[in-house]
Amino acid sequence: MKAAVLIRTGAPEQAFELQNLPDPIINQPTQVRIDVTAFGLNFADVVARLGQYQDCPPLPAVIGYEVVGIVESVGSAVKDISVGQRVVAFTRFGGYASQVVTDMAAVVPINDMDTGIAAALCTQYTTAYFAAEYITQLHAGEHVLVQSAAGGVGTALVQLAKRRGCIVYGTAGSDAKCEHLKTLGVDIPINYSQQHFADAIKKIAPDGKIDVIFDAVGGDAVRKGIGVLAAGGRMVCYGAASMSDRSRNPFKTVGKALAFGIYHPAQFMMSSRSLLGVNMLRIADQRPQVLRHCLQEVIRLAKEGVLRPVVDGIYPIADLAEAHNRLENRKTIGKVVIKW
Ligand SMILES: NC(=O)c1ccc[n+]([C@@H]2O[C@H](COP(=O)([O-])OP(=O)(O)OC[C@H]3O[C@@H](n4cnc5c(N)ncnc54)[C@H](OP(=O)(O)O)[C@@H]3O)[C@@H](O)[C@H]2O)c1
Known part of the structure; x- marks a missing residue:
């Protein structure tokens, strides 16, 4: 072969x-x-x-x-x-x-x-289905943020969330991708190179809070996402694209890892929010x-x-x-x- x-x-x-x-x-x-x-x-x-x-x-x-x-x-x-x-x-x-x-x-x-x-x-799509249908239940009317929404998993998450009647916010890195997001059915496209997603949520979402976030960016996108998660909210982490670059600087890597934030389970219990992880290799x-x-x-x-x-x-x-x-x-x- x-x-x-x-x-x-x-x-x-x-x-x-x-x-x-x-x-x-x-x-x-x-x-x-x-x-x-x-x-x-x-x-x-x-x-x-x-x-x-x-x-x-x-x-x-x-x-x-x-x-x-x-x-x-x-x-x-x-x-x-x-x-x-x-x-x-x-x-x-x-x-x-x-x-x-x-x-x-x-x-x-x-x-x-x-x-x-x-x-x-x-x-x-299988990753998205596992994340949005298997471990998370999306309810009609919920406000859902999909990071990197124009990507492969992101596109699938947008379609699965729209299927459940959610109001979908989607981030992408350019105006062209944001135009594409509209055709996918994203209600609120956010060009993150112009506006931070957390600021957009604070401005647009009810009480400035979001119900579900699907994140594969990692780093401070997770920490800032948890900061705008409503009670009953779910943060689903399935990747860390922001940690992948050609730099071999260990200090940069440690810095990016720390940017995720450090959490205690009691924080999630007291605020009634959930942090969920997905690794399809472990599921396989x-x-x-x-x-x-x-x-x-x-x-x-x-x-x-x-x-x-x-x-x-x-x-x-x-x-x-x-x-x-x-x-x-x-x-x-x-x-x-x-x-x-
Ligand atoms: N946990 C699992 O089992 C599992 C399974 C499948 C995929 N994943 C993860 O899901 C993510 C999406 O995978 P995919 O295959 O669907 O890829 P993709 O979304 O088609 O492509 C990656 C996109 O991520 C965005 N991005 C954000 N930060 C980036 C950075 N620092 N460097 C490069 N791209 C960045 C870019 O979109 P913008 O230009 O819009 O920012 C890019 O187009 C990846 O992180 C992947 O590792 C995890």
Whole structure:
């Protein structure tokens, strides 16, 4: 098989190398081998490339969380998935390859669904579904802030919150992205380069407080977000994009970590607010059926037209470095996909 192997950290032009590797082998009866037609990029891939992702396997490594392709062979105990079926599948790393082996629990048939949409539904929409439907209940009329709302997970969170009848505030880093947010249904787009989101909430939201925040920026966005959370409010943390940069200065890193704030559980109890964390790798490891359920649900909702993923672009494998640079430099809107 071919694979884009992460051989070193740093700029994507030097970090990835296209290599021929032995085909992966089915060694468990519940595994499925897939001929990959396309794989999705996620922001975590950028963090891994920068050498800042603690779950990333030691280099050289094949990273990547999701593929779209055709089932090539199945293990003896595989049920409901057959050779020749078109599927989307989670990979626990290993996705940047022309062939993958993964467990049947991570594979869902997609028939003729668009490749970019199927890839978007995998990690990004499943994460959003887990955060907004599984661990949090959104109620009609609640005021909900989605940080980085034009991104892959952000787009999904906006659509899930609108589906529940929430008033959605969405942040993005440019006017162009804020214009896009309006088309997604965001009620109050906030260009954070012009206005701090906490100031916008203090000015616009009832009593200057918000009910739910979905945050993958991290650092002081969490601390300031908790500062504008209403009683009954939920802060859902699922990432720390602000901590990922090419600087290797340990003092800067510690400073950014401290910017999150330091909390005691009693604070949350006394103010009746909640802090929730999401790490889908832990869910994949410990509750694979929950992951599968979330993926099946977002595929169902997409087929019904309730969820409408936005695809930034589908790039040939030769443009992997360009696609990575766009994602790192905040140029993307929605899902980025690479095809073989
Ligand atoms: N916990 C989990 O299991 C899990 C699963 C999936 C994703 N995630 C996290 O969710 C976040 C979104 O992932 P995604 O794949 O959907 O990516 P994405 O949102 O499509 O792209 C990242 C976006 O984050 C924003 N951003 C804010 N601060 C940034 C910074 N310092 N550097 C770069 N971008 C910054 C940028 O949008 P603006 O220009 O609008 O600021 C950028 O476009 C990431 O932090 C990712 O690690 C976590």
